[in-house]
Amino acid sequence: MRAMSTARPSNRSFSLLDSLGETASQQNAMLLIQLRWLAVFGQAATIVFSTLQFDLQLPLPPMFAVIGGLVLLNLFSMLRPRQAGEVRNGDLLLGLLLDISALTALLYFSGGATNPFVFLYLLQLTLAAILLEAWSTWLLVAYACLCFAVLTRHYLPLSLASSDPARLFQLHVYGMLVCFVLDVLLLVLFLGRINANLRRRDARLADLRQHAAEEDHIVRMGLLASGAAHELGTPLSTLAVILGDWRHLPEFRDQPERLQELEEMDAELRRCKSIVSGILLSAGEARGEAVSLTTVAGFLDELVTEWRRLHPQTELAYSIESPLDEAAFRRSPIVSDTALRQVLFNVLDNAQEASPAWVGLRVRCQDGRLGLRVEDHGPGFPAEMLARLGKPYQSSKGRPGSGLGLFLVVNVLRKLGGTVDAANAETGGAVVRLELPLAALSLGDAHEHGG
Template structure:
């Protein structure tokens, strides 16, 4: 599972630090203190630790999942090697015997209570055995003669160094583990939100499909009746004009249903287009729908704009934002386009009343509206569509009044991903 994979990866980093520290201490004990140790045996133990760490690091790049039992076996191997190294360097008289606590602390932080208690039994047995069985570092026959006070001072200094090393290792490992756990929790929260949003989208799509199917019959009936009424009242200009307007509206509704069906069929079809071209097309189509709406458009940078991945759903989402801004104020909209190598930003500033505090925290959720009318699903569908394009929409109260709607879209090929 991903959690144990990350823990085992952190364990390989911890082993590198421990190997470096132990190698330095062994060299100091041999050449500074003059300890009588079997250098080849110690080097073999440290080499075994290095080989296990290299094998573990290579194994982590495979597709095999890291189980709890595997992580426990890795910690047992560490405890055995630490015990072997301490056995060769004085046993329980070695102030660095507390290195045996490192596997136990990692077990307590990551594994279940059964494995933690088992690791506790293992390290206690090792410590108890090392009280009696060990290779002395300074045997009585050595040519180096240390007084009892000097040996005690040396032991105290070693314990201080051991305490400092243990504190650094434990703090570093636990901080890294907490960071990894927070990242995993954020990923789980995002996936949960996406799943909930996906379920809501499926519900809305099912409802929309059923509604579109049901509306087809009454619209066809209305079209037939309006044709008959046009023939009946062709001598009445005012009535004929009203009937022609109704026919136009019915045709618009039928065309809208057909467009919705084509969009659903081509939902996965996307292509790349310069953002300036996309915005020009979008504004031209929007002016046909909203001829009374006015706007002022400006680009913050000269030259060609980067490519973005576009689709019918994206154009509809941006149209929803333009409609919301136009509904909020009769004043001309201020539309600004900006970009860099990784993202493009579309900012729409209206002169409306701004965002109400009561609903600002829930904007983007289904059935939440600030208009006092409507179903409250437009901004939700817009936010969902932009998220599918790895973009986002945010709404702010503008310092000069009204609402600022900011859309961010990644440029094509930028590989932009949401920040952790």
């Protein structure tokens, strides 16, 4: 699972060139700019070739002035500052309107509606039908039809130095062939790339909808957990008082076995109260709590010690890999994140259920990132579960309501800017890799995530 990339701040301005085609609209605008560059060089080459090869008498200064205007339009379109680099429907509409105007001007100087390249209007209208909103497309259709109608009456006729009508007709046929080939090649090339951009946009929207659904699921579970934690607070306190009273009764005070059982019950009760407090803390409902600062090494040492205490029958092989960033691992302060602690407990508990005798935890800290690798000697993940890693209710345990563990792990790590990956080891067993930036655990960033 990949974490979502950080979006650009919306209050900053970027040119289309700076944005590097991050969105479908930006990519489509870049395609229009590329098409305009092709038109600039193609039109210039056609004018020069027709003048030299076929002795056409063309008004070169105004025609090259129009081509120069297209060059300036392209440079302006690429470098103009935009809010977060975004390209709107109006931007594309204006660009296509100017393209049609430039084509009309060039056709006016080269035969008007009798010029075979008049069918290049169809290319621009086809692109408009795909890229623009419906009203914008119809506006361009009306404008192109008006330009075509004007060119049937107002234009500068083409003239050959030899004034041979047969040669002029032959040139018209050649022009129709070239125009047809250009239309076909450009339509196939650019429409294919535009459709690919739109498919990528649809895929991103589908991912965003999926993430929204998952986050809504998490919110509902969080509300349920928070409500349950509130409800459990009173009976847990009552049980603590009762256990305290029982310690002073002769039936328990004078019998060491029963007193030991009371101590074990009290320890488990304190654990339940700690879990409830952790739920309320994660929900932001704890009051008067000081922020707990530690280091990566201290956080992991405490977590491993606590997990070993709760699972004394399981060997936890805890190791730190080299090379190690000693300063970031042992000295840089981080917030003792309750959600991350619960995530690691969840992964270790899942590994212990699959492999009761042995669980491995490897830690890597380098280049500003913390990597955790949890291994076991169990049967591994089913193929269908790996294919849907992080989706709710994907479990091999076969119990109703199970399968939320990895779902929560993936979403918590994603909130922290990290990634989760799972696989089956070649030698047997399962491997879960977690990686997150250490900056996500710093004091300032932790407040941002929690606030």
